[in-house]
Amino acid sequence: MSAYIVRRAIYAVFILIGVNLITFALFFKVNTPDDMARLQLGVKYVTPGAIAKWKAERGYDKPLLYNQAATGRHKFTDTIYFEKSLEMFRFNFGRADDGRDIAYEISTRMWPSLALALPVFLVGMLLQITFALMMAFFRATYIDFWGVVLCVLMMSISGLFYIIGGQYLISKLWNLVPISGYATGFDALKFLALPVAVGVIGGIGSGARWYRTIFLEEVGKDYVRTARAKGLSEVVVFFRHVLRNALIPILTGAVVAIPLLFMGSLVAESFFGIPGLGSYTIEAIQAQDFAVVRSMVFIGSVLYILGLLLTDISYTLVDPRVRFE
Amino acid sequence: MPFLPVILWTDALIYLLLAAVALFVWYVRRHEHLRAPWWRVAQSPAAMSALVVLAAFVAVGLLDSVHFRLALPPAAGTQAGRAAPVNVAYAVDVKSVLDLLLSSLANRPERTYSAPLATHAYAKETVAYPAKDGNPARQLRDYPRLKYGGAHLRDPQRDWRADVLLTGFRGVALALPLWLLGSIALVAACTSAQQAVSGEFWRALWRGQTELPWRSILVALALLLLLVVPVALLSARYHVLGTDKVGLDVLYLSLKSVRTALVIGTLTTLVMLPFSVLLGIMAGYLRGVVDDIIQYFYTTLNSIPGVLLIAAGVLVLQVYIETHPDSFPTSAQRADFRLLWLCIILGITSWTGLCRLLRGEALKLRELEYVQAAQAFGVSQWRIMSRHILPNLMHIVLISVVMDFSGLVLAEAVLSYVGVGVDPSMISFGTMINAARLEMGREPMVWWSLASAFVFMLALVLAANLFADAVRDAFDPRVRVGAGKLRFARTQA
Numbered sequence: 001m002s003a004y005i006v007r008r009a010i011y012a013v014f015i016l017i018g019v020n021l022i023t024f025a026l027f028f029k030v031n032t033p034d035d036m037a038r039l040q041l042g043v044k045y046v047t048p049g050a051i052a053k054w055k056a057e058r059g060y061d062k063p064l065l066y067n068q069a070a071t072g073r074h075k076f077t078d079t080i081y082f083e084k085s086l087e088m089f090r091f092n093f094g095r096a097d098d099g100r101d102i103a104y105e106i107s108t109r110m111w112p113s114l115a116l117a118l119p120v121f122l123v124g125m126l127l128q129i130t131f132a133l134m135m136a137f138f139r140a141t142y143i144d145f146w147g148v149v150l151c152v153l154m155m156s157i158s159g160l161f162y163i164i165g166g167q168y169l170i171s172k173l174w175n176l177v178p179i180s181g182y183a184t185g186f187d188a189l190k191f192l193a194l195p196v197a198v199g200v201i202g203g204i205g206s207g208a209r210w211y212r213t214i215f216l217e218e219v220g221k222d223y224v225r226t227a228r229a230k231g232l233s234e235v236v237v238f239f240r241h242v243l244r245n246a247l248i249p250i251l252t253g254a255v256v257a258i259p260l261l262f263m264g265s266l267v268a269e270s271f272f273g274i275p276g277l278g279s280y281t282i283e284a285i286q287a288q289d290f291a292v293v294r295s296m297v298f299i300g301s302v303l304y305i306l307g308l309l310l311t312d313i314s315y316t317l318v319d320p321r322v323r324f325e
Numbered sequence: 326m327p328f329l330p331v332i333l334w335t336d337a338l339i340y341l342l343l344a345a346v347a348l349f350v351w352y353v354r355r356h357e358h359l360r361a362p363w364w365r366v367a368q369s370p371a372a373m374s375a376l377v378v379l380a381a382f383v384a385v386g387l388l389d390s391v392h393f394r395l396a397l398p399p400a401a402g403t404q405a406g407r408a409a410p411v412n413v414a415y416a417v418d419v420k421s422v423l424d425l426l427l428s429s430l431a432n433r434p435e436r437t438y439s440a441p442l443a444t445h446a447y448a449k450e451t452v453a454y455p456a457k458d459g460n461p462a463r464q465l466r467d468y469p470r471l472k473y474g475g476a477h478l479r480d481p482q483r484d485w486r487a488d489v490l491l492t493g494f495r496g497v498a499l500a501l502p503l504w505l506l507g508s509i510a511l512v513a514a515c516t517s518a519q520q521a522v523s524g525e526f527w528r529a530l531w532r533g534q535t536e537l538p539w540r541s542i543l544v545a546l547a548l549l550l551l552l553v554v555p556v557a558l559l560s561a562r563y564h565v566l567g568t569d570k571v572g573l574d575v576l577y578l579s580l581k582s583v584r585t586a587l588v589i590g591t592l593t594t595l596v597m598l599p600f601s602v603l604l605g606i607m608a609g610y611l612r613g614v615v616d617d618i619i620q621y622f623y624t625t626l627n628s629i630p631g632v633l634l635i636a637a638g639v640l641v642l643q644v645y646i647e648t649h650p651d652s653f654p655t656s657a658q659r660a661d662f663r664l665l666w667l668c669i670i671l672g673i674t675s676w677t678g679l680c681r682l683l684r685g686e687a688l689k690l691r692e693l694e695y696v697q698a699a700q701a702f703g704v705s706q707w708r709i710m711s712r713h714i715l716p717n718l719m720h721i722v723l724i725s726v727v728m729d730f731s732g733l734v735l736a737e738a739v740l741s742y743v744g745v746g747v748d749p750s751m752i753s754f755g756t757m758i759n760a761a762r763l764e765m766g767r768e769p770m771v772w773w774s775l776a777s778a779f780v781f782m783l784a785l786v787l788a789a790n791l792f793a794d795a796v797r798d799a800f801d802p803r804v805r806v807g808a809g810k811l812r813f814a815r816t817q818a
Contacts, residue, residue, distance in 0.1 A: 018625035026637050035644040152794070156787040158735045160742060160758055161779055168765055266632055267739055285636045286744045288643075293636055300630035308624075 001316050008312045012305045016089075019301040024085040027294050033060035033080075036290055040097070058291070059083060059094075084294075093295040097287065102295050105280060112182055113264025113276030116192055120199035121261055125254060128204055129247075132211035137238055139216060148212070154205030162202040163271045170194050180273035195272045199265070211250060218246040252314045256307035263300055327396040329415045333661040335588050335668075339390045342591060362720075365799040370541035372795030375788040377545040381553075382583050382785055389423040389584040392657070419657035423584075427577055430560060433473040435572035438764075441773050442563045444475030444485055474564045489559065496555025504550045508543050567773035569760065575774050578752050579781045585753035586785060588664060589671070589737045590730040594679075597672035601680040602722060606710050608680070609687025616684075623677040631674040632743065638670035639663075639745040660748035667740070667747060671733065679725045683718055690714050720800040727793040731786045738782070754778050 037054040038046055055061040062080050070078045077083075084094065093102035135147040171179040177194050218224070219242055227237045264278035273279070277296070284292035353359040366372050394415040424431055438447040445468040452469045456462040470476070478484045512530075515537070520526045526535070533540040556576070559565050566575035608619040626634075642663060646653065653659035690696060691714070699709050734754075740746035741755025742762075749756060757778040764771035 015621070015625050015628055018621065019628050022625065022629065023637070026641065031641045031644050035648065039644055039647060152790050153787065156731065156783055156790050157779075158738050158754075158758075158782055158786075160738055160762075161775075164758075164762065164765060164775065172765075260630075263630065266743055281633065281636075282743055285640075288640060290640070293633060293640070297629055297633045297637065300633055301628040304628045304630065308628075 004316060005309075005313060008309055012309050015305055016301065020085055020088065020298065023294055023297050024081055027290055028064055028080055028084070031290075033058075036060075039288060084291075088295065088298045093298075094291055096284070096292050097289045102292055106277065106295070106299065109275060109277050109280050110262045110264075111276075112188075112274050113269065113278060114262055115188060116195050116199070116268065116272075116274055116276065117261040117264055119192070119196045120203070120265075121254075121257065123196065124200040124203045124207065127200060128207035128211055129250065131204060131208040132215055133243065135208070135212045136215035136219065136242075139219070148209065151205045151209040151212075154201075155209070156205075159202045159267060162198050163268060166194055166198040166201075167271070170197075180271065182272075182274045191272070191274070195268050195274065199268055211246075214249055215242060215246050218242050221245075248318050252311060252318060255310045255314050256304070258310065259303040259306040260300070262303060263296075327413055328393040329396070331392040331394055331419050331655075331658075333392055333419075333658060334665045335592060335661055336390050336392060338592050338595075338665070339387070339588065342595060343387075362799040366795045367537055369795040369798075370538035371791045373538050374541045374545035375791035375795075377542060377549060378784060378788040379792060381549055382788070383587065385423065385580055386584040386587040388426065389421045389581065391422045392419050393421075394419055394655075417655055419655055423580065427580065430574045430577040433564075433574065435471050435474065435564070435568045437568070437570060437572055438771055439471055439474055439564060439568045439572075441565060441567040441575075442474075442489060442559070443471065443567065444478060444481035444563075445470055447769075447771070471564075474568075475562060477562055489563070492558050492562070493555045496558040497551060499558070500547075500550040500554035503554065504543075504547050507546060507550070511542070511546070512539065566777045569774050570764070575777050578757055578774075579777045581752040582754045582757060582778070582781065583785070585664065585747060585751060586734045586737060586782070589668060589747075590733045590789070591726075592665070593668040593671045593675065593733050594726045594729050596669050597676035598679075598722065598726070601676040602683060602715070602718070605680040605683025606687050606714050606718065609684040610691050610710050610714055611706070612688075612691075619680075619684075623680050626673065627677040629674075632740070632745070634674050635667070635670050635740060636743070636745045638673075639667065642666045656750055660751040663748040664751060667737075671736065675729065675733075679722070682721055682725065686718055686721055687714055690717055724793075724797045724800055727789075727796045730793065731789040734782065734786055734789070738778075754782050 033055050034051060037051040037060075041050055041054060052061065060080060062078060062083070065079055065081050067075050067078045087094070091103055093106070096102050096105070131147070131151075135144045138144050167179050170176050171194065177190050180191075182188060182191050219238075223245075224237060224241060227241050228234075232240075262277065263281075264274075264276040266278040266282050268274075269276045269278035270282045277299075280292070281296045283289075284296070353363060394417075397414045397416050436446065439445070440447055448468075449466045450469050451464055452467045453464050454460075454462065470481070475481055475485060475488075478488060516526070529535050530539045530543075556565050560574075560576055564574050564576070566579065568574055569578065604619050604623070608616045646659060646663070653662060696709060696713055699713055704712075737746055737753060738755040738758055741753060742759050746755045747753045757774055761771070761774035761778065764774065
């Protein structure tokens with residue numbers, strides 16, 4: 001089992017290197033530092049001097065991959081690829097356009113993101129599973145039918161409308177919680193209540209429907225028929241056998257999303273004014289701050305690959321067949 | 326009037342798509358095993374009602390995909406009697422057939438916001454009243470009359486309600502004969518003439534017992550016509566869904582958004598489809614090093630968060646547009662190029678799922694006897710992949726294309742909000758929502774833009790979801806087994 005995990009971990013490192021190369025190509029080769037400087041300084045009235053100055057300030061004035069002018073190992077280290085791209089593996093992201101240290105920003109902003117994303121994930125999943133369980137238990141009845149109709153209806157509504165509707169109804173009309181903002185400590189509760197509720201409701205439709213199909217697939221299996229044949233009641237069959245077995249694909253499938261919770265949600269955070277990584281990313285995209293976008297791409301990939309690794313591990317834990325492969 | 330046809334990139338791809346769909350239909354009609362699942366789709370009432378709605382949206386989208394530039398009238402000073410000049414100047418703005426049809430909507434801008442069906446503006450302004458009936462001329466803070474909305478009414482306070490109701494009733498009255506004609510034409514076109522004139526058939530239709538769910542189709546058509554015809558009549562004299570900040574008719578904006586949504590929903594999957602099919606089959610069938618490389622490739626791409634990859638791609642495009650202004654003679658062409666680019670980038674982020682599915686299925690298929698028989702006969706690998714594997718994977722491709730559609734339409738709105746969606750000058754649901762978001766804070770609230778975008782999107786996405794579900798149920802063998810069990814459970818209960 002450990003050999004399998006080590007193999008997967010090594011594979012993960014190779015994928016990370018691939019991501020690193022793709023982002024490097026996208027941000028420095030396709031889109032040269034000169035282009036960035038021109039976009040930042042205004043396209044029309046820009047002098048070569050201004051571009052050179054902009055590049056020197058940010059350390060973009062070096063060769064991309066190989067520095068002919070330097071000596072020894074500096075031929076490779078004194079390049080944009082080494083300083084801007086490889087350094088990210090040490091979580092050294094450099095500075096944003098406003099001069100702040102990106103690594104510091106990320107380390108402070110990921111907590112508000114997590115404070116929003118974790119409750120949405122946990123509560124949402126609990127509700128989705130409960131709802132799916134209800135539909136699957138009463139399968140082929142009107143409860144099931146209308147449940148699916150409701151799910152399809154809810155997943156046909158854009159997430160933006162849930163946010164806008166929630167803000168209008170709860171904050172503006174009923175004045176229950178503030179429209180947007182954030183505070184630390186227990187004050188955060190009143191700011192987080194609405195975003196969490198909106199996030200949970202927005203995810204129910206697709207989630208519950210998906211889990212329902214997993215439950216139904218499980219209900220059709222042979223061991224369920226065996227359980228019925230030995231005279232167990234439908235409730236016992238369902239909650240002791242089907243639920244437990246169906247939870248395996250559900251939980252292992254959810255593991256991949258856990259590390260990404262740190263990234264937060266782009267739209268919800270910017271609508272509700274929560275100073276997390278999602279709103280940081282949006283601000284960077286809108287200000288065309290390439291250094292920040294590049295760092296977020298890298299962090300996001302690291303977290304996703306971590307999620308894949310955790311999925312592999314959880315599979316080896318719950319499914320013995322993987323261990324012996 | 327002379328015009329210069331303009332074929333935008335996405336137009337060309339849409340025509341190509343239409344041709345492909347026509348070819349596909351022709352192919353399916355000739356093959357019994359392909360006809361059977363489509364026949365199952367056709368028997369689903371929900372799917373066929375959804376198809377009626379989808380067809381209406383597609384019609385709007387197609388009308389909006391035929392573009393041209395109208396010729397400008399000859400410059401003042403040239404004499405009318407002279408022969409037409411050789412060099413006709415064409416207008417800079419690119420129009421579509423839909424623009425022509427809706428010209429009464431598009432060319433009646435108000436100054437700013439106005440509520441649906443309103444006769445007066447939304448905010449008070451200083452209005453000058455001329456001297457009348459002994460009152461002296463004066464200036465008042467009042468709601469000014471709209472320039473076009475309800476301009477034919479002499480006394481809006483008194484006549485407005487009656488006029489709107491009367492027009493609405495006229496629309497309903499017009500919709501009914503249209504519906505009857507349409508129903509008869511539709512039934513006649515789809516069934517044999519012998520059936521269409523038999524009373525037995527129509528009685529079965531009334532009871533909902535026909536083989537195709539004709540009753541649902543006709544009810545959906547009736548509802549659609551009852552909605553469209555009165556709105557069409559009303560929109561000749563009012564702004565049925567109000568106007569937005571710069572006074573543009575919201576109904577016009579909503580209808581124009583349909584094409585953007587359809588393009589994003591269809592072209593995105595189709596742009597990357599050849600790659601994902603080819604790579605998926607190659608990885609699954611050839612295995613070994615090829616499999617490793619392809620798996621590595623799509624896992625790497627998949628690891629990059631989708632939104633950020635799209636953001637990076639769009640930033641790259643912005644730089645390209647800024648540095649190559651000559652490649653885009655009109656702003657419509659620029660916006661269109663950005664739309665296409667968005668489709669490509671979205672496709673790059675989303676093709677990996679399909680590729681993985683196809684790889685898994687190809688892995689299973691290659692072990693089956695008929696493939697091994699082909700190998701034993703010495704059929705080339707390329708031919709096995711294209712003749713024996715590919716046709717047996719097409720149902721997965723079809724399900725994936727149909728299921729992705731609604732998600733992509735929803736994604737467009739979110740991306741436009743983030744600032745990496747379509748060009749700001751392009752009318753889309755995303756830009757509409759984005760612009761309307763801040764209007765909720767106004768007093769009194771401007772709700773109609775948001776509500777229109779909501780209703781149009783919901784109708785489109787819901788119809789697409791319902792149709793996609795039916796297609797999946799008909800084509801996915803796993804689901805069909807499950808459905809059989811459901812029916813079994815019901816007979817037991």
